[in-house]
Amino acid sequence: MKRVKRLFINLLVLCCIFVTAFMLMGIDAPDGVSPPDGYPNGCVDCHQTTDYTLDVQILNISGHPDISMIVQQVPDGCTMCHKVGVAAGALSLITHENHDINIADGFSETCFSCHTSADDISNKSAAKNW
Numbered sequence: 001m002k003r004v005k006r007l008f009i010n011l012l013v014l015c016c017i018f019v020t021a022f023m024l025m026g027i028d029a030p031d032g033v034s035p036p037d038g039y040p041n042g043c044v045d046c047h048q049t050t051d052y053t054l055d056v057q058i059l060n061i062s063g064h065p066d067i068s069m070i071v072q073q074v075p076d077g078c079t080m081c082h083k084v085g086v087a088a089g090a091l092s093l094i095t096h097e098n099h100d101i102n103i104a105d106g107f108s109e110t111c112f113s114c115h116t117s118a119d120d121i122s123n124k125s126a127a128k129n130w
């Protein structure tokens, strides 16, 4: 009876070790890897039907310069004007606001429709689609 009890305790300890190890493996996601998502090219994957491409959307903003010729890469091309401290405003603030993003909430899957990784906040970038 004693041996059975000891065997049972040993098995229990072994189980705990495995469960802990698996939990740690789950938490320890490798650096630089972000979850897969449906928008590998960022902005242009969502803004793509005829009247929804960004050149058209932006023409609807009163007073906005026509960007259809000068912007080649999205959103990189936008930052030639949209910088911190200039009248046009920082692209991050504008884009986050447009999409109801509050970065104070921290990184979630939503962020990765535009960002490639949480480590260096790099943006997905693609050729213009207009």
Ligand code: HEC
Binding pocket: 039, 042, 043, 044, 045, 046, 047, 054, 057, 060, 075, 095, 098, 099, 113, 114
């Ligand atoms: C996952 C899909 C998705 C991605 C990716 C995305 N957008 Fe949008 N965007 C939307 C939707 C949906 C709206 C409309 C929001 C609303 O009307 O409330 C919007 C609205 C906008 C607007 C506002 C247009 C207006 O009339 O004011 C701009 C500008 C814009 N997006 C630019 C961008 C840029 C730049 C990027 C890339 C950095 C981007 N979007 C990435 C879905 C997306």
Ligand code: HEC
Binding pocket: 054, 058, 061, 062, 063, 064, 065, 067, 070, 071, 074, 075, 077, 078, 079, 080, 081, 082, 087, 088, 089, 094, 098
């Ligand atoms: C040639 C310069 C230039 C480029 C390139 C440019 N913008 Fe702008 N943008 C401006 C200026 C100037 C304003 C302010 C217009 C105003 O309020 O009169 C503005 C305003 C905006 C606004 C409205 C901001 C607000 O506070 O309501 C949005 C949205 C916007 N730009 C998005 C973009 C996106 C997205 C791109 C790239 C696809 C882009 N812009 C490229 C100059 C530029």
Ligand code: HEC
Binding pocket: 075, 079, 090, 091, 092, 093, 095, 096, 099, 101, 102, 103, 105, 106, 107, 108, 110, 111, 112, 113, 114, 115, 121, 123
């Ligand atoms: C719709 C596209 C879009 C989404 C979604 C988005 N971002 Fe951004 N983010 C941008 C753009 C565009 C920039 C500016 C890139 C540049 O200036 O080169 C930016 C810049 C940033 C920066 C740089 C610092 C700053 O504020 O200037 C941080 C941090 C950031 N984003 C965090 C987040 C987090 C956290 C989320 C999710 C909660 C998120 N972003 C979701 C488009 C997006």
